Amino acid sequence: MKYVVISLSTLLCISLCFLGFNLYNFNKEYSKAKNITNEIDVANKRITEINNYLDENNNTYNEFVEKNKTKIEVYEKWLRYQKEVTEALEK
Amino acid sequence: MAKISKRSNRSLRKIIIIISILFFISITINIIIYLKTNSYKNNYNNMIEQLNSITSSKEEKEKEYQKVSERLDLVNNIDERTNEVKKDFFTKAKQLEDKIIAGESNEKIVYITFDDGPYYLTYQFLEILDEYDVFATFFTIGDNKDVCYDNRSEDCSGMYALEASKGHTMANHTYSHGIWKGLYDSPESFMYQVKLQENLIKDRTGIKTNIVRFPGGAATAGGYKNRIIELLRENGYGWINWTASIGDGGNLRDHNVGWSNFVNNISANIEVLLQHDYNRVTLRILPDEIKYLKEHGYHIFPLFYESNMVNK
Ligand SMILES: [Zn+2]
Numbered sequence: 001m002k003y004v005v006i007s008l009s010t011l012l013c014i015s016l017c018f019l020g021f022n023l024y025n026f027n028k029e030y031s032k033a034k035n036i037t038n039e040i041d042v043a044n045k046r047i048t049e050i051n052n053y054l055d056e057n058n059n060t061y062n063e064f065v066e067k068n069k070t071k072i073e074v075y076e077k078w079l080r081y082q083k084e085v086t087e088a089l090e091k
Numbered sequence: 092m093a094k095i096s097k098r099s100n101r102s103l104r105k106i107i108i109i110i111s112i113l114f115f116i117s118i119t120i121n122i123i124i125y126l127k128t129n130s131y132k133n134n135y136n137n138m139i140e141q142l143n144s145i146t147s148s149k150e151e152k153e154k155e156y157q158k159v160s161e162r163l164d165l166v167n168n169i170d171e172r173t174n175e176v177k178k179d180f181f182t183k184a185k186q187l188e189d190k191i192i193a194g195e196s197n198e199k200i201v202y203i204t205f206d207d208g209p210y211y212l213t214y215q216f217l218e219i220l221d222e223y224d225v226f227a228t229f230f231t232i233g234d235n236k237d238v239c240y241d242n243r244s245e246d247c248s249g250m251y252a253l254e255a256s257k258g259h260t261m262a263n264h265t266y267s268h269g270i271w272k273g274l275y276d277s278p279e280s281f282m283y284q285v286k287l288q289e290n291l292i293k294d295r296t297g298i299k300t301n302i303v304r305f306p307g308g309a310a311t312a313g314g315y316k317n318r319i320i321e322l323l324r325e326n327g328y329g330w331i332n333w334t335a336s337i338g339d340g341g342n343l344r345d346h347n348v349g350w351s352n353f354v355n356n357i358s359a360n361i362e363v364l365l366q367h368d369y370n371r372v373t374l375r376i377l378p379d380e381i382k383y384l385k386e387h388g389y390h391i392f393p394l395f396y397e398s399n400m401v402n403k
Contacts, residue, residue: 036139057163
């Protein structure tokens with residue numbers, strides 16, 4: 001009887017050790033998975049944010065471009081002039 | 092003894108049962124945790140893949156965001172941005188002039204200027220300048236500030252703003268241009284007409300002019316020239332004549348004459364070309380002039396106060 005108790009206790013101890021080991025592993029995998037889930041959540045949130053921003057501002061931008069065509073064309077023309085004079089200076 | 096042994100046997104059995112139950116519980120928990128851990132492990136690659144795909148689509152979105160926010164920043168501050176580029180251009184154009192004058196550069200610059208406008212014909216000049224991607228300088232007057240002088244049924248009042256909005260340099264040629272009508276009666280009468288024109292241009296375009304061209308050229312001011320130049324300086328003005336002209340100020344009707352005047356006049360490394368935006372010959376040869384100038388290595392620049400060609 002005593003031997004049975006001793007061997008059973010040993011088995012229990014071993015299984016408890018395994019439990020400890022398994023818990024450690026579980027915790028490791030769980031936090032890894034949680035981190036990834038968090039990262040995915042953060043990325044998704046940012047994508048939603050950007051999409052909202054694009055929705056809001058694409059219209060603003062298009063309206064502005066429509067209304068201020070000349071201003072933008074003139075700005076681009078100045079950029080070309082700036083490039084021309086910069087290159088001429090470097091020659 | 093037998094009793095004691097029986098009792099201890101019973102309690103041992105109890106212990107065995109308890110330990111066995113604990114053992115099975117522990118095994119069960121072990122198995123559950125192991126399976127759960129494995130499921131996480133197996134799912135790991137999927138999750139990484141998901142994360143990677145979301146990250147890459149996020150990066151693309153970020154790029155789009157960057158682009159749109161940059162464009163928005165540009166359009167929201169378009170005047171400021173334009174002024175920054177313009178300022179940088181003028182600084183560099185001045186440096187280029189300095190180098191050319193010092194003989195350190197073989198580049199060439201021409202300033203195309205138009206006097207006495209606006210006219211109804213100015214629309215067509217502006218179109219050509221747009222088409223050939225050229226900034227010019229308009230020395231405007233105020234005499235015909237509303238009704239177009241060359242087309243009485245048309246309104247020219249918006250022309251100053253149109254010229255300015257297209258980025259051309261707005262310059263001052265006095266309000267009345269009245270060479271024979273009192274403009275040069277005194278330095279003060281001249282300055283009065285400069286101020287009148289300054290106010291008109293400021294009112295129509297928001298721009299304060301700082302370059303003057305004397306109607307008829309600075310020599311027309313005769314003995315008052317130096318005093319006028321002093322007054323101009325005091326009022327923040329530089330002044331400029333011209334180095335080349337196609338003779339379109341009077342009755343130039345023959346474009347061949349205009350063209351040969353043009354070709355014969357353009358030779359220096361820095362030229363200030365005087366023309367008039369009321370002349371049809373000028374309008375007709377302007378595209379060829381621009382092509383000629385570009386082919387001959389000229390940079391066609393708009394005038395600016397800091398230019399060496401603008402006397403101060
Ligand atoms: Zn004139």
